[in-house]
Amino acid sequence: MNPTRRHTLATGLALAGTAALPALLMQAHADPAYPSNLIKFVIPTPPGGGHDTMMRVIGQKLTEAWGQPAIVESKAGASGAIAAATVAKAAPDGYTLLVNYSALISNLVLQPTQTYKMSELAPISMLALTPIAIGVRESLNVKTLKQLVELARSKPGRISYGSYGPGSGGNFVGELLNMAAGIDTVHVPYKGEAPALQDLIGGQIDTAVVSLGGVSRYPGKIRALAVASPTRFALYPDVPTFAEAGFPEVNMPGFGALFAPAGTPKPILDKLTVEMARIVKLPDVSTKLLELGFEPAGWGPEKLSAFLAEQLTLTQKLVATGRIKL
8 A cells, every 4th residue: 555545544534523614514503403303324234134233222222212213224235335435425414324344444445446435424433342253164063263274274275254245354354364374265255244144054155254243143053263352252251262262363353333424513423422322331232232242332433533543554454465355
């Protein structure tokens, strides 16, 4: 990546959520009755996946609190770029919001032409971190990550792993493992984790690198081998980290974060930030998110922006190896 483009990306992240003069003028005209209409969460994955389920849980609580319907709309495809571009171009009124994951950042590095800029999106909240795990179909007769690595070494280019899209967090973790273990597993991208997991169960692929909740949702059919996080996940204490399994280089948690179109009035952004933090920490919501494989966060926009900047640096380093391609 040339220095000019790197500077442009970093600047875009630094400016995410800041407003130009027209946006500042809009803030003075924020709807005092907000919300007075339906709120739409646009997600980058198909219905039935972890982000879809998470937002239906959060949306129901938002509906109960604010008295307006909150719905989920899937805009799957292009590694989340379709969903991101849809919201980036939407009216900045707080009624069309984006939920996106790690591909939001990797697209900026991988896509030759961007359909959105981070400066077009205002960060609202880090809803949850998503421990990314590798799971195998039980019929593969692999019980540990070490055994999987040994199998992959004996069959270079013949063991496949699915992810929830090219350039996704699952793709990055899969390639980090390939490099760390010196193996050659083949990436099979899907438009979301739900279809990847169905093909894993059906035997079309050998492994899947998706959310820990996803691979743990099918006991007896899928076995979780390791999680790409610094520590084990409380709800699945028997699943070791990649570091514990001998590969400390594989450590890149996924996430689910909420954004609005840039220029959305600050009072609306602030109201959403506070409400998201409240909702994800509700005992019943936290329990459900943990069951889905999410770690409730509720970070505000400043901490979220700093995290995204760190992720951009990691992404640039891995993409520079040439192993991640769209």
